[in-house]
Amino acid sequence: MSANEKVWDVVMIGGGPTSLAAAIYTSREDISTLIVEKGIIGGLAAVTDKVDNYPGFPDGIEGLHLAENLQKQAERFGTTIELDEITTIKKVDKYFELQGAMGSYKSKTILIGTGSQWKKLGVPGEEEFYGRGVHNCATCDGAFYRDKKLVTVGSGNSCAQETLFLTKFASHIDVLIRGDHWKASDVLIKEIESNPKITVHFNTKTDEIIGGEVDGIQKVTKIKATKDGEPFEFDTDGIFVFIGLVPITGYLEGSGVECDEAGFVKTDLKLLTNVPGIFCAGDVRSGATAQIASAVGEGASAALSIREYLESNK
Numbered sequence: 001m002s003a004n005e006k007v008w009d010v011v012m013i014g015g016g017p018t019s020l021a022a023a024i025y026t027s028r029e030d031i032s033t034l035i036v037e038k039g040i041i042g043g044l045a046a047v048t049d050k051v052d053n054y055p056g057f058p059d060g061i062e063g064l065h066l067a068e069n070l071q072k073q074a075e076r077f078g079t080t081i082e083l084d085e086i087t088t089i090k091k092v093d094k095y096f097e098l099q100g101a102m103g104s105y106k107s108k109t110i111l112i113g114t115g116s117q118w119k120k121l122g123v124p125g126e127e128e129f130y131g132r133g134v135h136n137c138a139t140c141d142g143a144f145y146r147d148k149k150l151v152t153v154g155s156g157n158s159c160a161q162e163t164l165f166l167t168k169f170a171s172h173i174d175v176l177i178r179g180d181h182w183k184a185s186d187v188l189i190k191e192i193e194s195n196p197k198i199t200v201h202f203n204t205k206t207d208e209i210i211g212g213e214v215d216g217i218q219k220v221t222k223i224k225a226t227k228d229g230e231p232f233e234f235d236t237d238g239i240f241v242f243i244g245l246v247p248i249t250g251y252l253e254g255s256g257v258e259c260d261e262a263g264f265v266k267t268d269l270k271l272l273t274n275v276p277g278i279f280c281a282g283d284v285r286s287g288a289t290a291q292i293a294s295a296v297g298e299g300a301s302a303a304l305s306i307r308e309y310l311e312s313n314k
Helices: 017-028 063-076 138-145 157-166 186-193 292-312
Strands: 007-013 033-037 080-083 086-092 095-100 104-112 116-118 149-153 172-176 198-201 204-214 217-227 230-235 238-241 245-247 278-280
Touching (some): 007 017, 007 095, 007 292, 017 033, 017 104, 033 104, 138 157, 149 157, 157 172, 157 186, 172 204, 217 238
Parallel strands (some): 033 080, 104 278, 149 172, 149 238, 172 198
């Protein structure tokens, strides 16, 4: 029987750490589990050069290797993984039907685990140097820049908080803000203004990320910008972009699943959405912390809630 013909106990949309962790729990308990992933197994974690803050790896671990290990463990217990992109979800009788580009899938429950993606600057060099000087997570990658110069981009609380965090490592940080003022809280702004490691540049637009050879590897070396209408350059060892997250939820349109104002999925304490049988965990969930460790933890919690739901609806 193909994945398209079977009625699954749970279909997990998205193959990142959340779904992989959840699948380890569900499959191990003989809950038939299908993960549908449109891109790379492991999600953002798989394209992270090195994960240095995941428990159990004192020397860190390459993001791709962590994702591969999670996948192997889930598959060892019987998880099935399909490469496809879910486009719609609807309830037909007592089952959910998920339509994908490659086929349709039927399931008793669903776990939304598609995560989110960082908003991009959309400038030359951003994609080319991602993970080699271009980053979005200070907690994940900040420690690699001890005694280095950095650039951060953004004007909100997340940029302010992450910039302050990066001062633990960097020798100096230039903050590039497109507008003429911060959108962060006054408390954070005062902390930044009093920190000698930080220089804030208002009316500054990032135009291009330039790289060069560093220790035999092509990495970020310079940022081209426009400051007060004039060309300006910043020599730097890396750039951290904090201009917001975009949840991957377009396929939920018409499903009835409720999202918050920013588009993140709302859940209760058991990670159940407003639609009975549809659960959500990880970075796509409203209130998530955007950390691999917490995404894995939420995946495990969601799996236990799914088991409980299935048992009570036999």
